[in-house]
Amino acid sequence: MLLTDGGEPLGTAAPAVRWTVEQVLALAPDDASRKAGNRLGSAGPWSETGREEPGAVWGLCRGSGSTPYRTVVDTTGPAYKCSCPSRKFPCKHALGLLLLRASDEAALPSAVPPDWAGEWLADRRRRAAEASAVREEPVGGAAGAAGPADPAAARRRAERRAERIGGGVQELERRLTDLVRGGLAAAEQSGYGLWEETAARMVDAQAPGLAGRVRELGAIPASGPGWPVRLLEECALLHLLDTGWQGIDRLPPPLAATVRTRVGLPAAAGGAPVRDHWLVLAQYDTPEGKIVARRSWLYGRESGRTALLLSFGAPGRSPGQALPVGVTLDAELTPHRGAGQLRAELGPQFGSPVPTGAPPPGVTVTGAIAAYGRALGDDPWLDSWPVTLRDVIPVPSRDGWQLADAEGDSALPVAPAALSRPALWKLVALSGGGPLTVFGECGHRGFDPLAAWAPTDTDTQPATDAHPAGAETVPLI
Structure with a gap:
């Protein structure tokens, strides 16, 4: 089995720097794989291990059968190959091999590399060189001029889908009107079934974005005190989205693109590719119906842009794209169309990922709230906005925890979802009562911390390309 996560490296990749244990564990598809990989992170079950620059490691792992599993990892991708039957990527053997390298490179x-590993690595490098040659060819000729096989048929399909979405929007408006006229108490009495039926109708109308928001309505009456206010707010946002779709031809192009994306039409990469040194800030998985969505946050050191990479996994399988938190990629990203243009597609990588821990320049709590407010002006349906807080201290409050300015009088509450994660205590321990830098998502539910950096003596030293200033990136999710 062969899995490639991320772009193919060029043949001239620079020597890779060894990943930390935290960065390896961030690649795990789930907690079970993390625990199983930890058990294989020592030399005991391994034999015939080795490494080759610019970034390949391999070894034989003793399993339950008579034949050990052959495991090889190309860390410049990263990409993995293992003879085990697992459908998880990376499997526990690949994780164990990387953990062994992180803790004891000797x-x-x-x-x-042996033949079984060398052949796979050579094939990857050959395909990477071919892909690089294709990218460097000038645009033009038959290949460059080729477009969709049948533009007229594609236009007719788009028109038919737009008509179905329009019908779904009209039905959703009728149901929202009935709810408001009958009183919000009816939502508590009708239970989840009414909303699930409405969501199924939105799926039939090919509007999965509307279906997801409708399903969230069904859970609000059981969410505790204050649910009528929250339900009315969400209904108002749905009504605003319906109205936006019905008048989409009159909207400014960026807002129209945002409405299409929120309804559920696929977003298209439309901006110019941006080459930069992208720091992987955070990566986490969330279930979305029957699939799993993986979100990876990146920060461009030269451009100052923050980008979101999204990948999806089919039922029972984790998303393919995996990037270790804390590494920097020399790569191209192509932003999507839309008001915020946060989402992007990862393009070609130039060289190997390099672990560097310098955080992005942060803002104060007041600056974070202002940034979220500006983003809401472009996308009213936005749940949160990525920000880096500087010089904040986690402190307990009456309702949980908050991040307070070290030299100010403002604070952000920690989002309820983060209060149940063990990583909150990692954040508190990392702070030790002192200020630190925290990256996360700032929204109406509060601030959800995803990564942190503790100040070190190197923060006062000048940074260079080879030795950037700052502490190690600590994942919090």
């Missing part, structure tokens, strides 16, 4: 001596 256990993987520099060597020539």
Whole structure:
């Protein structure tokens, strides 16, 4: 089995720097894989291990059968190959091999890869070189001029889908009107079934974005005190989205693109590619119906842009794209169309990922709230906005925890979802009562911390390309 996560590296990749244990564990598809990989992170079950620059490691792992599993990892992708039957990527053997390298690189001596690993690595490098040659060819000729096989048929399909979405929007408006006229108490009495039926109708109308928001309405009456206010707010946002779709031809192009995306039409990459050194700030998975969505936040050191990479996994399988938190990629990202243009597609990578821990320049709590407010002006349906807080201290409050300005009188409450994660205590321990830098998502529910950096002596030293200033990136999710 072969899995490639991320873009293919060029043949001239620079020597890779060894990942930390935290960065390896961030690649795990789930908690079970994390625990199983930890058990294989020592030299005991491994034999015939080795490594080769610019970034390949391999080894034989003893399993329950008579034949050990052959595991090889190309860390410049990263990409993995293992002879085990697992459908998780990376599997526990790949994680264990990377953990062994992170904790004891001497256990993987520099060597020539065996045939079974060398053939796979050579094939990857050949395909990477071919892909690079294709990218460097000038646009034009038959290949460059080729467009959709049948533009007229594609236009007719788009028109038919727009008509179905329009019908779904009209039905949703009728149901929202009935709810308001009958009183919000009816939502508590009718239970979840009414909303599930409405969501199914939105799926039939090919509007999965509307279906997802409708399903969220069904859970609000059981969410505790104050639910009528929250339900009315969400109904108002749905009505605003319906109105936006019905008048989409009159909207400014960026807002129209946002409405299409919120309704559920696929977003298209439309901006110019941006090459930068992208720091992987955070990565986490969330279930969305029957699929799993993986979100990866990146920060461009030269451009100052924050980008969101989204990938999806089919039922029972984790998303393919996996990037270790804390590494920097020299790569191209192509932003999507839309008001915020946060989402992007990862393009070609130039060289190997390099672990660097310098955080992005942060803002104060007041600046974070202002940034979220500006983003809401472009996208009223936005749940949160990525920000980096500087010089904040986690402190307990009456309702949970908050991040307070070290030299100010403002604070942001920690989002309820983060209060149940063990990583909150990691954040508190990392702070030790002192200020630190925290990256996360700032929204109407509060601030959800995703990564943190503790100040070190290197913060006062000048940074260079080889030795950037700052502490190690600590994942919090």
